[in-house]
Amino acid sequence: MAIQTAQVSIENIDDEDGLDSVMTALKNISGVTAIDLDPVHDFATVSYDDTDTSIHALTAAISMVDYVTQPFPIDAPQNPHHRD
Numbered sequence: 001m002a003i004q005t006a007q008v009s010i011e012n013i014d015d016e017d018g019l020d021s022v023m024t025a026l027k028n029i030s031g032v033t034a035i036d037l038d039p040v041h042d043f044a045t046v047s048y049d050d051t052d053t054s055i056h057a058l059t060a061a062i063s064m065v066d067y068v069t070q071p072f073p074i075d076a077p078q079n080p081h082h083r084d
Helices: 016-027 055-063
Strands: 003-010 032-038 042-047 071-072
Touching: 003 055, 016 032, 016 042, 016 055, 042 055
Parallel strands: none
Antiparallel strands: 003 042, 003 071, 032 042
8 A cells, every 4th residue: 555645736616516526526536545625726635545546536536527637746846836
């Protein structure tokens, strides 16, 4: 078991129903261990067991609720928040 952490860009969430939909989608993925939504900065920080799921499953689940996503490993240089 290897726990990974990724920040997933979540744009266009502007209401409680949108936040609930994204949380439900992420919680339903086997292997997700923690979720922290930050709608002010348009991203979620998700911890997951990489033997059970992948970053692609995170983005696929969120896209099913019609939000645009872009995954970045938390420490990747292309992650716009990696120095925050």
